[in-house]
Amino acid sequence: MPLAHAPEKARALYEARRTRVPIPxxxxxxxxxxxxxxxxVQQELTRLLLADxxxxxxxxxxxxxxxxxxxxxxxxxxxxxVLGSTIYGDGAEIALTSFLQxxxxxxxxxxxxxxxxxxxxxxADACRATAGVAAAMEIVDSRIADWRIKLADTVADLASNxxxxxxxxxxxxxxxxxxxxxxxxxxxxxxxxxxxxxAALGDPAAVVAWLANTLGEQGITLAPGHLVMTGALHAxxxxxxxxxxxAEFDHLGPITVRITEGSAG
Amino acid sequence: MTSLTELAARLxxxxxxxxxxxxxxxxxxxxxxxxxxxxxxxxxxxAGPTVGWxxxxxxxxxxxxxxxxxxxxxxxxxxxxxxxxxxxxxxQLIQPRCEPEIVFVLGRDLAGPSVTxxxxxxxxxxxxxxIEVLDSRxxxxxxxxxDVVADNTSAGRFxxxxxxxxxxxxxRLVGVVLEHNGEVVATASGAxxxxxxxxxxxxxxxxxxxxxxxxxxxxxxxxGGLTAAVAVAPGDVVVASIDRLGSVELACR
Numbered sequence: 001m002p003l004a005h006a007p008e009k010a011r012a013l014y015e016a017r018r019t020r021v022p023i024p025x026x027x028x029x030x031x032x033x034x035x036x037x038x039x040x041v042q043q044e045l046t047r048l049l050l051a052d053x054x055x056x057x058x059x060x061x062x063x064x065x066x067x068x069x070x071x072x073x074x075x076x077x078x079x080x081x082v083l084g085s086t087i088y089g090d091g092a093e094i095a096l097t098s099f100l101q102x103x104x105x106x107x108x109x110x111x112x113x114x115x116x117x118x119x120x121x122x123x124a125d126a127c128r129a130t131a132g133v134a135a136a137m138e139i140v141d142s143r144i145a146d147w148r149i150k151l152a153d154t155v156a157d158l159a160s161n162x163x164x165x166x167x168x169x170x171x172x173x174x175x176x177x178x179x180x181x182x183x184x185x186x187x188x189x190x191x192x193x194x195x196x197x198x199a200a201l202g203d204p205a206a207v208v209a210w211l212a213n214t215l216g217e218q219g220i221t222l223a224p225g226h227l228v229m230t231g232a233l234h235a236x237x238x239x240x241x242x243x244x245x246x247a248e249f250d251h252l253g254p255i256t257v258r259i260t261e262g263s264a265g
Numbered sequence: 266m267t268s269l270t271e272l273a274a275r276l277x278x279x280x281x282x283x284x285x286x287x288x289x290x291x292x293x294x295x296x297x298x299x300x301x302x303x304x305x306x307x308x309x310x311x312a313g314p315t316v317g318w319x320x321x322x323x324x325x326x327x328x329x330x331x332x333x334x335x336x337x338x339x340x341x342x343x344x345x346x347x348x349x350x351x352x353x354x355x356x357q358l359i360q361p362r363c364e365p366e367i368v369f370v371l372g373r374d375l376a377g378p379s380v381t382x383x384x385x386x387x388x389x390x391x392x393x394x395x396i397e398v399l400d401s402r403x404x405x406x407x408x409x410x411x412d413v414v415a416d417n418t419s420a421g422r423f424x425x426x427x428x429x430x431x432x433x434x435x436x437r438l439v440g441v442v443l444e445h446n447g448e449v450v451a452t453a454s455g456a457x458x459x460x461x462x463x464x465x466x467x468x469x470x471x472x473x474x475x476x477x478x479x480x481x482x483x484x485x486x487x488x489g490g491l492t493a494a495v496a497v498a499p500g501d502v503v504v505a506s507i508d509r510l511g512s513v514e515l516a517c518r
Contacts, residue, residue, distance in 0.1 A: 066448065180508035182440030182454030191325055191460055194491075196440030196452035196508070233452060250438035250454070250508060 006037070010044030013157055016143040020100050023143060027150040035078070038155025045158065046081055057227060058082040059215070060138060061207045062159040063151075064200040064231025074151055077201065079211055080159030082227055088165040090135075090255045095262025096241055099141040099162050104239050104257075105232035106185045106247035108178060108197055108204050109136035109166050112226045116208070118216025126208035129222075132170035133178060133204075135255040137247055138229055139163040140236055164229060167255045178204045182250040183233050187243055195233030204230035267293055269300070273307035276402050276416055285359050285404035288412040298337075301414030305339065308417055312342040316484060318473075319397065321418040322410075323458040323465045323489030333410060336459065336489065338469050339418030347398075347424040352516040355499050358400040358421055362494035363515065365443045365505035367436060367455055367462040368395035369486040370428045376479020380470040382463035388480075389463075391428025392436065394513045396505045397487050398422035399494055425485055426513040434509050437461045441491045444504040451492035455507075458489035465489045 009026055016023045026041075027033050046056070061077045063069055069076075088094055096102065113131030141162030144153050154160045179198040186192060201207045207230040212222050222228070239245070241261040248254040272289050279286045289304075290296045309315060321337045322328055328335070347353060355361055372390030400421030403412060413419060436455040443451045459465040465488045466480075473479055480486065497503060497517045506512040 066450065177508065179442060180440040180506060182438045182456075182508060184437060184454050184456040191456055193326075194441075194452075194454040194457040196442050196454060198440070198442040198449045199452040202449045248438060250435065250440060 006040040006044045009041045009156060010048060013041070013045050013143050014048045016100070022100050022145040025144050025148050025150060025153040026156060027153055033152035035151055035155055038152035041156035042080060042158060045156070049083060055084045056081045057084045057087065058229070059211055059226070060159055060161050060164070060229035061211055061231050062154065064207055072151055077207065077210060077231065078151065078155050078159050079214060080155070080161045082161060082164050082229060086161070086163040088163060088257065090165070090167045092165055093258045093260050094139065094163060094165070095260050097262030099139065100143060101147060102139045102141045102162050102239055103236035104245050105138045105140060105236045106183050106195070106234065107136050107138055107232055108181060108200070108230050108249065108252070109134050110204065110208050110228040110230060111170050112222055112224055112228065114224055116212045116222040118213035121209045121212040121216070123203055123205040123209045126205045126212065127173055130173050130208070132172045133176070133252060134170045135167040135247060135249045135252045136229060137165045137245065137255055137257055138232070164227070165255060165257050166227065167253060169253050171252050176251055181252065183247055185234060185237065185245065185247045187237065187245055192237055193234035197233065199233040200231035207231055269303050269307060272304045272415060276304070276308060277311065279359070279402040283357070283359050286402055288403050288408045289415055290409045290412050296409070296411040298411050298414055301411035304415035305417050309340045312340070312344070314343050315340045316343045316346060317341040317486055318469055318480070318484070319418060319420055319423070319487035320458070320465050320469055320489040321413065325459070331410060336465060336468055337410065337414050337418050338472055339420045341420065341423060341485065341487070345420060345422050347422050347515070349424065349426065349513070351424070352518045353398055353422060353497070355497065355517050358398070359402060360400060360406070360496070361421055362399045362496050363396050363503045364399065364490035364494040365441050365492060365507065366395040366397050366487045366490060367458070367507065367510070368393045368425045369462070369466050369488055371480050371482050371484050371486070373482045374479060375470055376474055378471055378474040380467050382461055382467045385463045385466045385470065386431055389431050392431045392434065392510060393428040394426040394505050394507045394510045395487055396424050396503060396513050396515050397490065423487060424513055424515055426511055429510055436463060439510065440508040442506045443492050443495065444506070445495045446501055450495050453491040455491065457491040462488035
């Protein structure tokens, strides 16, 4: 039965975040858990984090590429909230101590300029509601041991969101074909991977539309200023202290983050 | 030891029969890259006019994976060029796979042992979207580096879009999208080829200089696959799109 034990599961994830000790996947005990169960837990967990004083400043979409969808065995993306406490700027130092088992991804972030409420939102609507796009990186992290996630597990775990770094250079969409925006990711100056916007659902604007429609089913509206992280343009890359990651996007410019050990405890 | 002529003949027969063979290295354990190029040179003599060159193993990740530090090159024969809009006759090939590439069209001759990416760009008339159709003569694309060099780096067919001037385009950053039957199957940016496609072409020029050759005005260079190649069958359509350069669509029959 769906929605069972959502508060307990949310509490387990909350503790995993706090103690940085991962927990076994929920789907080990109950393989029948699906997306609806995952979102019920995500909602409870978000409630706990907001009660601590955090706030939602946008959303991330995950599982937006065909290879990832095949890997997880789904045919739609998933989403989770982006929390104000996890936002970094260009050039930021990011401490490993904030995470359990982080990896990094380069993405295009959409910054909304006007409200966007599903259902019925098209990619063209999404573009019209967008103030601009910017270079971004997401640190994905899993509170589930060894990233051994099925769909319900990752959805419950805020879609495996860890942190988000965005450039302040927000570029208007006009005249830009986001599908064809190229990206190179380097680690310590060496090329790690490349990609283009189309890696996200064929068109990052389609991700924004999907998100608006999916949130709309729950009566949630994307608001002006909200960030939408539209999904990785390449396979996620593990990180270590001392790494400098730089994602450079055609038309949008670069974003750099520096990974540090941080202080234990 | 099996003669070079015999090795080249084996590959030519595979092309003629449209039947894959086992890697040459299975029977010639000492086969090295130098020998591979000697076999390739024999195939080139039989192939008619060379209209350009192609690069392989230009991804650093791929190089690390197979334990090499530089790309490989093959020649393009006029007979293997498809014109824009011309369908790919898959029945003429063994196991075709398509990949998107940035193609350089030379505006003037370029040769020498110390040519750099900047020299390449200065000598370039235009850059274009290309689709390379690979067709390894080895069963299931199982081969060693010397094998693939001997097999002219799996060259099969190629098609080149309309060239645009390279000025003002950062080829490192241009987005690359490969679609197969309408679905995005891979993306990249130009940097996927050796960090910069012009650097890959510069390597080619330096490599050719060692044998007293160079690039000639009007020749084309396929500067290296930017994504993994996708296998194609009759009825398939492949589209390669590159920001600022346009798109090329290839129908397979």
